Amino acid sequence: xxxxxxxxxxxxxxxxxxxxxxxxxxxxxxxxxxxxxxxxxxxxxxxxxxxxxxxxxxxxxxxxxxxxxxxxxxxxxxxxxxxxxxxxxxxxxxxxxxxxxxxxxxxxxxxxxxxxxxxxxxxxxxxxxxxxxxxxxxxxxxxxxxxxxxxxxxxxxxxxxxxxxxxxxxxxxxxxxxxxxxxxxxxxxxxxxxxxxxxxxxxxxxxxxxxxxxxxxxxxxxxxxxxxxxxxxxxxxxxxxxxxxxxxxxxxxxxxxxxxxxxxxxxxxxxxxxxxxxxxxxxx
Amino acid sequence: xxxxxxxxxxxxxxxxxxxxxxxxxxxxxxxxxxxxxxxxxxxxxxxxxxxxxxxxxxxxxxxxxxxxxxxxxxxxxxxxxxxxxxxxxxxxxxxxxxxxxxxxxxxxxxxxxxxxxxxxxxxxxxxxxxxxxxxxxxxxxxxxxxxxxxxxxxxxxxxxxxxxxxxxxxxxxxxxxxxxxxxxxxxxxxxxxxxxxxxxxxxxxxxxxxxxxxxxxxxxxxxxxxxxxxxxxxxxxxxxxxxxxxxxxxxxxxxxxxxxxxxxxxxxxxxxxxxxxxxxxxxxxxxxxxxxxxxxxxxxx
Ligand SMILES: Nc1ncnc2c1ncn2[C@@H]1O[C@H](COP(=O)(O)OP(=O)(O)OP(=O)(O)O)[C@@H](O)[C@H]1O
Ligand SMILES: [Mg+2]
Numbered sequence: 001x002x003x004x005x006x007x008x009x010x011x012x013x014x015x016x017x018x019x020x021x022x023x024x025x026x027x028x029x030x031x032x033x034x035x036x037x038x039x040x041x042x043x044x045x046x047x048x049x050x051x052x053x054x055x056x057x058x059x060x061x062x063x064x065x066x067x068x069x070x071x072x073x074x075x076x077x078x079x080x081x082x083x084x085x086x087x088x089x090x091x092x093x094x095x096x097x098x099x100x101x102x103x104x105x106x107x108x109x110x111x112x113x114x115x116x117x118x119x120x121x122x123x124x125x126x127x128x129x130x131x132x133x134x135x136x137x138x139x140x141x142x143x144x145x146x147x148x149x150x151x152x153x154x155x156x157x158x159x160x161x162x163x164x165x166x167x168x169x170x171x172x173x174x175x176x177x178x179x180x181x182x183x184x185x186x187x188x189x190x191x192x193x194x195x196x197x198x199x200x201x202x203x204x205x206x207x208x209x210x211x212x213x214x215x216x217x218x219x220x221x222x223x224x225x226x227x228x229x230x231x232x233x234x235x236x237x238x239x240x241x242x243x244x245x246x247x248x249x250x251x252x253x254x255x256x257x258x259x260x261x262x263x264x265x266x267x268x269x270x271x272x273x274x275x276x277x278x279x280x281x282x283x284x
Numbered sequence: 285x286x287x288x289x290x291x292x293x294x295x296x297x298x299x300x301x302x303x304x305x306x307x308x309x310x311x312x313x314x315x316x317x318x319x320x321x322x323x324x325x326x327x328x329x330x331x332x333x334x335x336x337x338x339x340x341x342x343x344x345x346x347x348x349x350x351x352x353x354x355x356x357x358x359x360x361x362x363x364x365x366x367x368x369x370x371x372x373x374x375x376x377x378x379x380x381x382x383x384x385x386x387x388x389x390x391x392x393x394x395x396x397x398x399x400x401x402x403x404x405x406x407x408x409x410x411x412x413x414x415x416x417x418x419x420x421x422x423x424x425x426x427x428x429x430x431x432x433x434x435x436x437x438x439x440x441x442x443x444x445x446x447x448x449x450x451x452x453x454x455x456x457x458x459x460x461x462x463x464x465x466x467x468x469x470x471x472x473x474x475x476x477x478x479x480x481x482x483x484x485x486x487x488x489x490x491x492x493x494x495x496x497x498x499x500x501x502x503x504x505x506x507x508x509x510x511x512x513x514x515x516x517x518x519x520x521x522x523x524x525x526x527x528x529x530x531x532x533x534x535x536x537x538x539x540x541x542x543x544x545x546x547x548x549x550x551x552x553x554x555x556x557x558x559x560x561x562x563x564x565x566x567x568x569x570x571x572x573x574x575x576x577x578x579x580x581x582x583x584x585x
Contacts, residue, residue: 009404009467012397012435016359016388025385038378104371109430112333112363113386114355282335 023119026110030127034093043096050089051135054082058139062146069150072143075157075164076236076245079136079171083232086175087200089135090128094179095192097124103187107281117278125271128176129169136168163243171235174263177270178231184277203230211250224254231266234259285347287312287438287470288332292341295327295494302327304494305341310472314464316481316488316502317474324494325474326366329440332472333363346437359388362431366442366474369427372416376407376426379415380433387434394433401429404467405459421452428459432469439463441473445480457484514554515540515567526557540567 035051036043061072079086101107110120144161182199183192207230214223227233227249236248237259247253289309295302302324319325330336332345334354343350345357370379377398384394402411405425410418415426424444431439444460445453461484464471475481481488482502490497511533516523524541527534530553533544543554551568558565 010400011468012389012393014393015390016434017390018388021390022386022388025382029382029385039373100371100373105365105367105369106371108363108365109369109383110386111335112358112361112365113383113434114359114388115386116355 019114019119022113022115023123026115026120026123027127027130030097030124031130033096034127034131036096046092047089047131050085050092051138053085054135055139055142057082058142058146061143062150065146065150065152069152071152071157072147074246075140075143075160076167076239076243077248078140078143078164079168080232080236080248082136083204083230086132086135086232087197087204090132090175090179091193091196091200093131094128094176094183094196095186095189097128098180098184099187099189099192102184102281103189105284107278111282117275117282121271121274121278124180125173125176125274128180129172132175133169133172136172137165140164140168159243160245163239163245167235167239167243170238170263171232174231174235174267174270177267177274181270181273181277184274207233215251220251221254224249224251227253228259228262234263238263285312286310286344287315288343288345288472290328290341290343293328293331293338293343294340295324295331295336296339302494303331303338306491306494306496307341308489308496308499310487310489310499312470313486314460314471314473314484316478316485317472317491318476318478318481318488319474319491320476322493323491325491326442327494328491329363329442329472329474332440333358333361359434360437362434362436362439362469364427364431364439364441364444366446368423370415370423373414375414376402376411376418376422376429379426380430383430384433389434397433397435398429401432402426404432405429406455420447421449421455424448424452424456428456432463432467436469438470438472441471443474443476445475453480457481460484511542511544512551512554513537513540513567513569514543514558514565516558517564517566519561519563522561523557523563526561527553530557 032038035047036045057073057078064070065072073081101110107120111117140161144156144158147156179196182195186192186195207226210226210229211223214220214226228237233249233253237253239245240247240253241255241257241259253259286309290306293303293306300322302322304324306324306328317325317328327336331338331343331350334350334357337351346360348357348360350357374382380398380402381394384397385391389397405428407422407425407429410422415423418426424447428441428444431441441460445456448456457480460471460473463469464484464486473481473485478488478490485502487499487501489499514523520536520539520541524534524536527541527543532546532550532553535542543550545551554568555565
């Protein structure tokens with residue numbers, strides 16, 4: 001036999017934590033959402049499959065190093081080679097971070113609490129960045145650990161590994177800010193997925209066309225600029241500029257910090273777009 | 285202490301003035317904020333939360349100025365929006381725990397508080413299921429629970445009875461009464477209907493087109509709402525004459541009559557009069573008149 005006790009209302013007199021705590025909690029909550037943690041199994045399927053695909057080359061690379069005793073995949077080229085997987089991850093998961101709160105008008109429940117728009121948007125961008133960075137950094141680190149264990153002749157490629165880790169972070173920030181800005185424009189998840197993918201395809205497909213057109217016109221300098229249309233080659237150009245790695249593009253990139261300036265401007269534009277979008281959503 | 289006070293509070297949108305020089309104060313307990321569509325109720329609540337800057341004038345909540353202390357106000361206040369605001373694919377428990385943490389509660393405290401408030405609002409086993417499958421009544425309870433979870437000093441409820449059937453409405457109103465009386469949390473609750481708030485409020489503020497019509501303790505209102513709507517098939521005039529003859533306060537209201545209830549004998553008199561005149565009684569309803577109608581009747585008094 002069960003009895004129902006009504007013990008009456010109890011007041012809460014425990015601690016009330018500050019902004020740092022709420023922002024961190026929101027970031028972790030959003031990050032769990034990206035990987036479908038705490039959601040039904042089907043929400044985990046896509047993010048974890050893509051994460052597994054990202055790790056595959058690392059495993060193959062370790063096997064090559066161990067069995068064939070020669071250098072595995074290059075660290076600096078990893079993100080460019082795996083760009084399609086990263087783009088699909090961004091397209092499929094960015095909308096899950098921003099769309100539901102906009103579509104179901106959950107935002108007022110946050111803003112009526114001590115959470116500001118800036119903290120909310122910041123938490124979302126950080127969560128998406130961490131997720132993307134995990135996809136890049138975990139395989140890179142696995143490969144590097146493998147290289148150290150296998151103990152190839154010659155010194156380990158430590159500088160290239162660290163350079164790739166730093167460049168990967170820049171790439172993650174750029175992709176996260178941009179993906180979220182685009183996904184936040186539409187409260188519909190499916191449309192968000194399609195928009196991000198369409199934009200990526202456009203940016204990738206147009207590069208070879210522009211490159212070869214400009215090249216056949218004999219303008220080699222202009223042709224190099226074409227690579228910067230695609231975010232993955234754009235960030236690779238930064239890597240080449242900062243760490244002096246081999247370009248992962250045909251014919252290299254324009255010299256100097258121009259690619260870095262473009263990345264910074266793009267991140268600023270995406271964050272501004274997000275801020276505007278949310279300011280508008282908040283005033284509804 | 286005043287729970288809230290406003291001073292010449294004005295909010296202009298590009299095309300409308302939503303609040304127009306509103307000066308009003310209210311103390312602890314349950315306060316009703318009554319007004320027709322577009323009267324400015326939701327606008328007032330957003331200003332009180334510090335989310336919308338006033339165009340002119342000022343307001344304070346729990347003694348804190350809305351323009352400078354918004355963040356502090358939002359720490360102490362709970363808010364239940366008028367519109368749907370729940371994501372369908374998470375459970376009530378998950379959502380309320382998360383929002384408790386967004387109010388600054390540590391993880392374990394958030395879990396305990398969420399379980400407590402969900403029980404208080406009457407959500408049992410279903411709280412573990414995704415909200416998408418809930419009835420309107422259950423959704424309203426989740427909205428109320430998230431407003432209470434951080435144990436606020438004051439909650440602002442924007443049309444909590446919206447979309448509920450009569451029974452759901454009664455349960456919601458009972459809950460609001462308990463929150464004010466037993467939980468010791470002050471409540472500002474909005475509605476179109478003075479009649480439904482009459483039961484649960486200590487104080488009522490009536491606004492119309494952003495202006496204050498009246499603000500007073502509930503006792504002074506009962507006169508206005510203690511009336512019934514009577515509708516008969518034909519012979520409305522004859523019935524009105526008869527009731528007036530018998531000394532009852534009668535006012536025509538479209539095709540219906542508003543009859544002031546002075547005691548149980550008023551209802552008997554209406555019944556007898558309709559029977560005597562051989563009229564067909566279609567409706568006899570109390571306490572649910574639209575506030576602006578009631579007010580136009582009594583405003584001149
Ligand atoms: N963001 C806004 N921009 C422009 N006008 C607005 C905005 N918000 C409210 N209004 C206008 O201000 C007036 C008051 O609106 P408000 O939502 O406060 O009324 P309300 O009393 O809550 O009405 P309801 O009962 O329909 O919820 C309305 O005329 C509305 O159209
Ligand atoms: Mg409203």
